[in-house]
Each structure stands twice: as structure tokens, then as C-alpha cells.
Amino acid sequence: MRKSLKNYTTEIKVEKSIMEIQEILAVHGAEKIMFDYDKGKPVGLSFLVSGPHGPIPVKLPARIENVQKIMEEGAASLGSHRNDFLRNTDKIAWRNIKDWVDAQMALVETEMVTMSEAFMPYVVMGDQTLYERFASGQLRLGPGEK
Numbered sequence: 001m002r003k004s005l006k007n008y009t010t011e012i013k014v015e016k017s018i019m020e021i022q023e024i025l026a027v028h029g030a031e032k033i034m035f036d037y038d039k040g041k042p043v044g045l046s047f048l049v050s051g052p053h054g055p056i057p058v059k060l061p062a063r064i065e066n067v068q069k070i071m072e073e074g075a076a077s078l079g080s081h082r083n084d085f086l087r088n089t090d091k092i093a094w095r096n097i098k099d100w101v102d103a104q105m106a107l108v109e110t111e112m113v114t115m116s117e118a119f120m121p122y123v124v125m126g127d128q129t130l131y132e133r134f135a136s137g138q139l140r141l142g143p144g145e146k
Helices: 014-027 064-075 079-086 089-109 130-135
Strands: 031-038 041-051 054-061
Touching: 014 031, 014 041, 014 089, 041 089, 064 089
Parallel strands: none
Antiparallel strands: 031 041, 041 054
16 A cells, blocks of 8 residues: 555544534635535535635545545455455545645635635536546647646
């Protein structure tokens, strides 16, 4: 496993990370914070931030399956301890989201970026984020822009 995988040993429950994310966002002016669930497990986060022309919808995915894949690569040599090790994937994903949101708020607090700048890749347009549109080729930079 990658030694740089942040929070891979966390024991902090998903619910605690979610509460902390809500608190961080609410303190910084986010509105209508909502979590998406699949079979009772949180898999994504949506909220509104204030923008120069009104509220901006933001959607942050958890992508727990990606964390699972990385953890499985590292768990191959653990034998009987493998399942205990893999049980933490959702905890790791949500703790990393909490840490990332907290880091973005540090930039907002120091006025290095605005809330809308911090979350720009995750701004929702229609049924996709700006990043998803960019990655699929629907959003392209103009000629000469890189």
C-alpha cells in the first residue's frame, strides 16, 4: 500500500467525520447541507455556497470504491487480518473529505480564495459537476488556453 495514504489507520467513525464536515461548512456559510446514501451508507455530499450572483450548488463525491481498491492492494499480504484492515475504507474516505474541506476553509479564512473558488470543480451544472463536464470533453478551454 502507498505509505502516503492519509488516514489509513483512522478509527474515527464516519458519523463523526460527517458531523465535523457539516459544522465546518455551516460555520463558513454553507446552506442546505445534504448527504447522499446508498444502502444506508453515505456516498456523497451536496450543499450550497454563496456566490457573486446567488447560491451555488456543490457536490462532493466520496468515491469510497477507489479507497477500497487502494486498501485491497495493500491488504494482500495481511492474511487473516485482511478483513479487519478493509473495514475502514469508508472511515478513511470520509476523514479525508473532512480534512480536505477543513484545508479549503483555511484558504477561505485567509482570503486567499472565496468559497466558490475553493469548490469550483464541484459546482453542479445540470446533472454534472464542472470537473465531470471537463473530464468528459463537454467543457473545453478556448484556443490558446491551456
